[in-house]
Amino acid sequence: MMHSFITLSFVSSLCSTLSVFALRIPFDVHIQTPASNPTTHFPRQSSSNGIVPVGNTQNVFYYTNITLGGQNISVMLDTGSSDLWVAGQVSGATDTGSSLKLSYAVGTAAGDIYTAPFEFAGQSVSDQAFLLVTNVSSFSTNIHSEGYDGLIGLGPNTGSSIYKKLDGNSGNNPINRIFQQTSSSSNDYITMMLSRKGDPGSNITGQFTIGEVVSGFENVTSMPQLSIEKVYKVTDVDQHWQIVTDKNNGIIGPDGQPIKYSSIAPKAPDGTIVGVLDSGFTLPQVPRTVSDAIYGRVQGAEWSASSEAWLVPCGQLINVTFNFGGVSYPIHPLDVSSSDFGVTFSNGNPACLGTFQPVTSAFSLLGEYDMILGMAFLRNTYTLINYGNFITGGSNSNNPYVQLLPLTNIESAVNDFIQVRLNGQNTINSPQYALLPASQQQHSPESASEKKQAYEELVLSRWPYILAGGMVFLILLISYCIWRCCCRRKRMAKKAAKKAAQQKGGAASAGGFMSGPYAQLHDSQSTASLVMQPMRGSTVKLEEDYGGKDAFARSR
Numbered sequence: 001m002m003h004s005f006i007t008l009s010f011v012s013s014l015c016s017t018l019s020v021f022a023l024r025i026p027f028d029v030h031i032q033t034p035a036s037n038p039t040t041h042f043p044r045q046s047s048s049n050g051i052v053p054v055g056n057t058q059n060v061f062y063y064t065n066i067t068l069g070g071q072n073i074s075v076m077l078d079t080g081s082s083d084l085w086v087a088g089q090v091s092g093a094t095d096t097g098s099s100l101k102l103s104y105a106v107g108t109a110a111g112d113i114y115t116a117p118f119e120f121a122g123q124s125v126s127d128q129a130f131l132l133v134t135n136v137s138s139f140s141t142n143i144h145s146e147g148y149d150g151l152i153g154l155g156p157n158t159g160s161s162i163y164k165k166l167d168g169n170s171g172n173n174p175i176n177r178i179f180q181q182t183s184s185s186s187n188d189y190i191t192m193m194l195s196r197k198g199d200p201g202s203n204i205t206g207q208f209t210i211g212e213v214v215s216g217f218e219n220v221t222s223m224p225q226l227s228i229e230k231v232y233k234v235t236d237v238d239q240h241w242q243i244v245t246d247k248n249n250g251i252i253g254p255d256g257q258p259i260k261y262s263s264i265a266p267k268a269p270d271g272t273i274v275g276v277l278d279s280g281f282t283l284p285q286v287p288r289t290v291s292d293a294i295y296g297r298v299q300g301a302e303w304s305a306s307s308e309a310w311l312v313p314c315g316q317l318i319n320v321t322f323n324f325g326g327v328s329y330p331i332h333p334l335d336v337s338s339s340d341f342g343v344t345f346s347n348g349n350p351a352c353l354g355t356f357q358p359v360t361s362a363f364s365l366l367g368e369y370d371m372i373l374g375m376a377f378l379r380n381t382y383t384l385i386n387y388g389n390f391i392t393g394g395s396n397s398n399n400p401y402v403q404l405l406p407l408t409n410i411e412s413a414v415n416d417f418i419q420v421r422l423n424g425q426n427t428i429n430s431p432q433y434a435l436l437p438a439s440q441q442q443h444s445p446e447s448a449s450e451k452k453q454a455y456e457e458l459v460l461s462r463w464p465y466i467l468a469g470g471m472v473f474l475i476l477l478i479s480y481c482i483w484r485c486c487c488r489r490k491r492m493a494k495k496a497a498k499k500a501a502q503q504k505g506g507a508a509s510a511g512g513f514m515s516g517p518y519a520q521l522h523d524s525q526s527t528a529s530l531v532m533q534p535m536r537g538s539t540v541k542l543e544e545d546y547g548g549k550d551a552f553a554r555s556r
């Protein structure tokens with residue numbers, strides 16, 4: 001009984017922390033194009049039903065159409081969250097009477113949960129649950145002018161707040177509902193391909209599919225199946241599409257050498273790095289040492305405290321390659337530094353933004369991942385996500401996995417870069433663009449709160465071990481107490497027997513014997529909560545840090 005009490009209260013305090021982790025942290029820099037005139041681009045409508053085009057606003061937002069209550073609605077594609085919400089009105093929708101508030105770094109989506117007929121990429125659900133947001137005034141961007149009026153979370157169903165809120169399977173998220181109702185489990189996957197604006201050499205069009213593959217890219221199904229790194233069962237609300245890099249050469253830096261970094265995830269094999277595939281992040285979030293290794297040796301690189309990112313000369317070509325399952329995924333140099341944000345050096349000269357940004361607010365305190373591979377990464381891969389046994393109420397018993405087909409050919413990408421950034425003049429190897437020696441690498445400043453986070457992570461990510469250790473301690477303590485009490489009881493019983501023998505009447509003292517052990521157990525319980533104290537203590541602080549300060553400050 002006591003065990004379950006402690007476990008439950010521990011888990012519930014953990015879960016309240018996790019809802020804070022659900023915050024989405026976007027880039028916090030301004031888009032060059034005026035918001036009133038978004039240059040949106042829609043590829044041609046595919047003839048196949050299961051394939052829908054993906055729109056792109058300035059390489060910063062990717063979205064597609066769904067039909068809800070018979071209405072076309074453009075929603076942002078987000079593999080990093082798990083709920084569907086739309087703003088405005090949906091005709092014929094049914095109010096479930098439950099209300100909900102979802103927090104994102106750009107603002108809060110709050111309203112009632114409704115159900116309505118839903119269609120998406122040739123699939124339909126008769127009564128899909130979604131959050132109808134009536135007030136988006138808290139959003140820092142005008143989402144409609146950015147090309148979308150809602151968001152579809154494509155993450156695992158366990159992360160869905162609507163699923164948590166509604167009983168049974170009625171709250172399952174859209175992709176889960178679709179896969180639940182298909183008879184064959186062999187096609188329980190989605191695929192996604194993102195276009196790159198401002199790249200004359202790219203003929204990649206944005207496409208999203210359910211249960212089929214874009215023609216010409218069938219090879220994605222023969223790529224290595226990268227298994228999803230699972231988080232602990234009690235924290236499955238925080239499960240993402242996360243994969244581990246190859247050992248000791250997960251990321252190849254601009255000098256052609258592997259970037260040295262040791263994962264914070266206790267479960268990750270030595271030498272690997274855990275990355276979450278998240279189309280909701282414009283800028284990939286990487287450990288600070290990785291970001292510094294990518295940009296710190298560039299001549300004239302400058303750390304921007306306001307953008308919390310590196311600034312580099314736009315003509316600087318920077319090579320970065322990721323390795324997964326023995327396959328190399330080169331990142332297009334136009335994705336490693338971006339001219340889309342209109343940033344300038346401190347002297348006022350134009351700069352390009354280093355897109356691989358040090359992870360701060362989105363840092364995983366439970367040590368579940370090291371980096372978040374956002375859009376600037378995902379443009380370089382045709383991404384297939386097989387949901388497997390992550391489908392709630394489904395019959396698929398296979399483990400979920402990801403397959404990535406490389407889309408960037410580095411030779412033609414270098415050529416694109418020369419056309420776009422260097423006016424066609426191949427000066428990429430001129431002395432001004434040579435990397436500084438490793439000894440002269442610049443490092444970006446680590447804030448006090450990051451140091452604290454790193455320390456907290458060390459403790460929090462090891463909670464199963466600490467919990468196990470605490471349990472062992474507790475059991476030892478209880479055993480000791482019982483032993484002590486028994487001894488005392490025996491001693492006292494002997495005494496009492498003596499007394500009784502002497503005084504002829506000691507029956508009432510039996511209750512006194514019984515109270516002994518319980519008093520001891522009570523003591524040991526307070527010892528147990530002391531063991532848990534450090535976690536609870538930091539939980540409270542975390543809530544303040546994330547909910548109140550960091551995340552929203554960044555999106556201002």
Ligand SMILES: *[C@@H]1O[C@H](CO)[C@@H](O)[C@H](O)[C@H]1NC(C)=O
Binds near residue numbers: 053064065074
């Ligand atoms: C969504 O549908 C509208 C028509 O209702 C269309 O104009 C728009 O191009 C579509 N968006 C995408 C991304 O296909």
Ligand SMILES: *[C@@H]1O[C@H](CO)[C@@H](O)[C@H](O)[C@H]1NC(C)=O
Binds near residue numbers: 070071072
């Ligand atoms: C939704 O948009 C598609 C094109 O993207 C169009 O074919 C369809 O007719 C539209 N449906 C409605 C209800 O507007």
Ligand SMILES: *[C@@H]1O[C@H](CO)[C@@H](O)[C@H](O)[C@H]1NC(C)=O
Binds near residue numbers: 135136137138
């Ligand atoms: C919308 O929400 C904001 C706060 O986020 C509030 O100030 C405003 O009054 C709300 N508007 C309506 C119409 O409810």
Ligand SMILES: *[C@@H]1O[C@H](CO)[C@@H](O)[C@H](O)[C@H]1NC(C)=O
Binds near residue numbers: 201203216412
């Ligand atoms: C895209 O362009 C590459 C060359 O840049 C070419 O090899 C490939 O066939 C093209 N693919 C399509 C689908 O047009």
Ligand SMILES: *[C@@H]1O[C@H](CO)[C@@H](O)[C@H](O)[C@H]1NC(C)=O
Binds near residue numbers: 219222
């Ligand atoms: C597809 O993959 C096979 C080997 O897996 C390879 O031989 C073939 O060239 C690939 N095709 C394309 C178009 O990439």
Ligand SMILES: *[C@@H]1O[C@H](CO)[C@@H](O)[C@H](O)[C@H]1NC(C)=O
Binds near residue numbers: 318411428
């Ligand atoms: C980047 O990689 C390409 C292809 O391997 C190579 O041609 C180019 O010289 C490299 N650039 C730098 C600056 O290392």
